[in-house]
Amino acid sequence: MIQNETNETDIFLRGTIAQELDFYRITETVSQLAASEEGRALLKQREAVSDKEQITKLKSLGHEWSIYLNSTRPAAIHGWPSVGTVFPLLGIDGAQLSQEQLFTLALFCTAAQTAKTLIESAAEEFEIPNLNSIAQEMPSLKEAGDMIFSVLDKDGNVRDLPELRTIRAKIASIHKEIESSIRKYTSDPALNGALQSNVPAFRADRELLAVRADHRSAVSGIVHEVSASGQTIYVEPEEVVRANNELIQQEFALQSELRRIFRELTAKIGIFKDDFTDALSKMTLLDTTCAAAKWLSSTRGVFAEDCDMQKEPPAIYKARHPLLGDKAVPVDISFMDSKRVLIITGPNTGGKTVTLKTIGLFALLNQAGLPVPAAEGTRLPVFSSIFADIGDEQSIDDSLSTFSSHMKKTAQMVNCADSNSLILLDELASGTDPQEGGAIAMATLDTLIERGSFTIVTTHHGILKNYGYTNKSCINASVEFDTGTLAPTYRLLMGVPGESHAIDIALKSGLPQSVVNKAREYISTEQADVSTLIRGLTQKHAELDSLLKTQKEKEQKLAVKELKIQEKEVSLKEQEIELRQKEKKSASEFVSQTRKQLENLVRELREGEITREKTLAVKSFISGMSDGLDAISTDIQNTKDSLKKQQEEIKKQNETLLQNGIRLGKQRSGGSSSNKKTRQKMSNAEALKTASVTTFSAGAVRQEPPKPVSLLPGTEVIAGTAARRGVLLKKEKSGNWSVQFGSMKMSVPESAIKPLVNTPTPSFSTPQIVFDKAQDSSEESERPKFELRLLGMRYEEAVKALEKQLDLCAIHNFKSFSIIHGKGSGILQKAVRDILSHYPGIKEFHFAMPEEGGTGKTYVTLM
Numbered sequence: 001m002i003q004n005e006t007n008e009t010d011i012f013l014r015g016t017i018a019q020e021l022d023f024y025r026i027t028e029t030v031s032q033l034a035a036s037e038e039g040r041a042l043l044k045q046r047e048a049v050s051d052k053e054q055i056t057k058l059k060s061l062g063h064e065w066s067i068y069l070n071s072t073r074p075a076a077i078h079g080w081p082s083v084g085t086v087f088p089l090l091g092i093d094g095a096q097l098s099q100e101q102l103f104t105l106a107l108f109c110t111a112a113q114t115a116k117t118l119i120e121s122a123a124e125e126f127e128i129p130n131l132n133s134i135a136q137e138m139p140s141l142k143e144a145g146d147m148i149f150s151v152l153d154k155d156g157n158v159r160d161l162p163e164l165r166t167i168r169a170k171i172a173s174i175h176k177e178i179e180s181s182i183r184k185y186t187s188d189p190a191l192n193g194a195l196q197s198n199v200p201a202f203r204a205d206r207e208l209l210a211v212r213a214d215h216r217s218a219v220s221g222i223v224h225e226v227s228a229s230g231q232t233i234y235v236e237p238e239e240v241v242r243a244n245n246e247l248i249q250q251e252f253a254l255q256s257e258l259r260r261i262f263r264e265l266t267a268k269i270g271i272f273k274d275d276f277t278d279a280l281s282k283m284t285l286l287d288t289t290c291a292a293a294k295w296l297s298s299t300r301g302v303f304a305e306d307c308d309m310q311k312e313p314p315a316i317y318k319a320r321h322p323l324l325g326d327k328a329v330p331v332d333i334s335f336m337d338s339k340r341v342l343i344i345t346g347p348n349t350g351g352k353t354v355t356l357k358t359i360g361l362f363a364l365l366n367q368a369g370l371p372v373p374a375a376e377g378t379r380l381p382v383f384s385s386i387f388a389d390i391g392d393e394q395s396i397d398d399s400l401s402t403f404s405s406h407m408k409k410t411a412q413m414v415n416c417a418d419s420n421s422l423i424l425l426d427e428l429a430s431g432t433d434p435q436e437g438g439a440i441a442m443a444t445l446d447t448l449i450e451r452g453s454f455t456i457v458t459t460h461h462g463i464l465k466n467y468g469y470t471n472k473s474c475i476n477a478s479v480e481f482d483t484g485t486l487a488p489t490y491r492l493l494m495g496v497p498g499e500s501h502a503i504d505i506a507l508k509s510g511l512p513q514s515v516v517n518k519a520r521e522y523i524s525t526e527q528a529d530v531s532t533l534i535r536g537l538t539q540k541h542a543e544l545d546s547l548l549k550t551q552k553e554k555e556q557k558l559a560v561k562e563l564k565i566q567e568k569e570v571s572l573k574e575q576e577i578e579l580r581q582k583e584k585k586s587a588s589e590f591v592s593q594t595r596k597q598l599e600n601l602v603r604e605l606r607e608g609e610i611t612r613e614k615t616l617a618v619k620s621f622i623s624g625m626s627d628g629l630d631a632i633s634t635d636i637q638n639t640k641d642s643l644k645k646q647q648e649e650i651k652k653q654n655e656t657l658l659q660n661g662i663r664l665g666k667q668r669s670g671g672s673s674s675n676k677k678t679r680q681k682m683s684n685a686e687a688l689k690t691a692s693v694t695t696f697s698a699g700a701v702r703q704e705p706p707k708p709v710s711l712l713p714g715t716e717v718i719a720g721t722a723a724r725r726g727v728l729l730k731k732e733k734s735g736n737w738s739v740q741f742g743s744m745k746m747s748v749p750e751s752a753i754k755p756l757v758n759t760p761t762p763s764f765s766t767p768q769i770v771f772d773k774a775q776d777s778s779e780e781s782e783r784p785k786f787e788l789r790l791l792g793m794r795y796e797e798a799v800k801a802l803e804k805q806l807d808l809c810a811i812h813n814f815k816s817f818s819i820i821h822g823k824g825s826g827i828l829q830k831a832v833r834d835i836l837s838h839y840p841g842i843k844e845f846h847f848a849m850p851e852e853g854g855t856g857k858t859y860v861t862l863m
Helices: 008-013 016-020 023-031 037-044 052-069 099-122 129-137 142-149 162-186 213-218 238-299 352-367 402-416 434-451 462-470 502-508 513-522 525-607 612-659 677-681 773-778 795-812 827-838
Strands: 201-203 206-212 221-226 232-237 315-319 331-334 341-345 385-389 421-426 454-459 474-482 487-494 692-694 716-719 724-731 737-741 744-748 753-755 768-770 787-789 816-820 842-847 857-862
Touching: 008 016, 008 385, 016 023, 016 385, 023 037, 023 238, 023 352, 037 238, 052 129, 052 238, 052 352, 099 129, 099 142, 099 238, 129 238, 142 238, 162 206, 162 232, 162 238, 206 213, 206 221, 206 238, 213 232, 221 238, 232 238, 315 352, 331 352, 331 487, 341 352, 341 434, 341 462, 352 385, 352 421, 352 454, 385 402, 402 421, 402 434, 421 434, 434 454, 434 462, 462 474, 525 612, 716 737, 787 795, 795 816, 795 827, 827 842, 827 857
Parallel strands: 341 454, 341 474, 385 421, 421 454, 787 816
Antiparallel strands: 201 206, 206 232, 221 232, 315 331, 474 487, 716 724, 716 753, 724 737, 737 744, 816 857, 842 857
16 A cells, blocks of 8 residues: 555665654654554554655645644545455355354445445546545445445344345244243242242343242243252243244244345455555545644644755744643744754753754654654755764663763764665764864764765754855754753754853852853853854843743733732632621520520519500510521621622632643731731621610629639529629529529529629619600610720710710620720820729720721720
């Protein structure tokens, strides 16, 4: 077949050289784009050739396929199973293909006929003469396909042929008879105790009954099997035995008839054996060239133009090594007339070896009829041989040093090279004394120039740079290097030699400054001048890269700063939700305790005068507290939803930044939750709407902190969540105390009890609950405030307002609030601290954070 035809003159285009240049890895990739198994196998075996006619044929077909694939026409090549092994059986007397083999041939006939029809049709619209020629020359397999499909359907099953219909009907009838006989046993109630299961068992394609061993006589027939436990035997009833035997005979007759049909069909299509063979050759050619066109599209490549080196030099534009993918930096390699040697210099890891291997790989791909990942205008000659010495190989078995290994390969090149050879030399004459190595390198290049070989060399020898300038057959090139970062850019600069930058790299790698300075002294003035010239040529590239890098860094810093701010906002929201949930829990406990108190109070009221208005007021009071908690829950849920949206937005921004190479750890702000502004946004007092409870004088609470005393019956205490005054009666078994509050007795945990010392026993009166609609207008003045503002008040006014706030907090079980007193002369600030320091119900107080008012604002927390 044309795509794999090679000859002995092409031995220097395949094997080791092709493997070193990664040619076989590329053909493996291209083969995955083929539609058929035969096509994939041929592409894996594809080799570069020196036959210009064969190369031109393959490239022309690939180019025409590109035209077809870029159109809106349906795919012309469809996959088919491997059929090459079936052809030898065709045309042999008495041969019979199996059902699967016949179906495989039928699918191939369909694929070939589809390709032939679609290509011939497309040729009327597009300029695809080579594809059209193959399609027209391809023999038609329609008749052979119709013969096979007259026996098999599109799924590969045998059709309902007249000669098979009678046998299949008998088989179906016998199956029904067997099922009916088995059903007679399984549905007989008298056999329920004899059968292990009502579901038939299958052994050797026969339906059997699972009978209990101790009821063997219940079913007469043949025993086919006994279970491992011996408790079940599998019996084939007598009437089923006869039916199964007849079934076997009919199935044998069916298979005999099928063999006869397949044998006759094999003989009929045997006359198309040559057509099948010819069609397969053309179909694999179409499949492999179509796969090459698909790879061209995926790599954004081209088929290289033909190039006669006697008339014009080769040129490669925007070359990208296919194994590097998106990481590949496009390289332009254009030669000048009469220049046969390209000398590439520059630092290590600068891309010299990649450039060398790219040129060699492109030459092999071009001579295998495959596209190259490059831009339009790329042109390559046809080489009769390609030699390469790439890498650092050392042979222990042959006792060869690195230099000896290189010289062995170089000797083979010099001996075999001619005017149609491509020579690739990586680090020519390295691994030995630089002076001697340079001399060997120049002598080798002199010989290759005499032979007329097309030679590409990479080197660090400074003497070869001068050789490239002085020899008219040579041209210098270098890989660009960023002297600021000491990093390569992987761009090739034609006509400019490169510096090795060995001293700069050595200094950066940690070599002492004194050693580096001494090395610079050994560099000749002439070489320093050349280095200065080279740096001037590349300076403009460095300036542009610097500007782009600075702009990118600024954008990244702004994005990071914005993300940190948003994350801080989310963190504050999370803390706010946490505080609200804690306060909601406290409010729930308060409502529960208050409900119990109100129920007791209502019972007391019933002993006196009860009015309808008072009863409705009590119910309204309880309902209002529950509604307040519902409002709190709704507010918390809304805050959570808002927080979730912000988190999703930050996540998206973070992903965007990560794509640009920014990795930002999540920043969390610390600090005590008691210092947050959210402390003042929620209070249990929101549950109280229209009631005030008077149980004891507020003045009795504000006194000096009592000394610890033992809890004994008769001790006066402040107890419960409402901090009411009462008298201990007795300690209960549960550890709680029975406390007398006026006319009520309640069980209170010991942890919620504080004794009063040296305080006269108050005269308790019946607690009163006052509900008055008129209070609605002055509700704010009779309830504690979240934020008490004292700014602008005189000393006496401020003290009175603060004392009233503390009294209301004690009455309404209000746990925290803030005071804005300002800084000024400090009079109000000092007054606030004096009062709070001597108030017994204060748990703690502190100034606000600087961003919330600092020493001009105080947060207060009550017990």
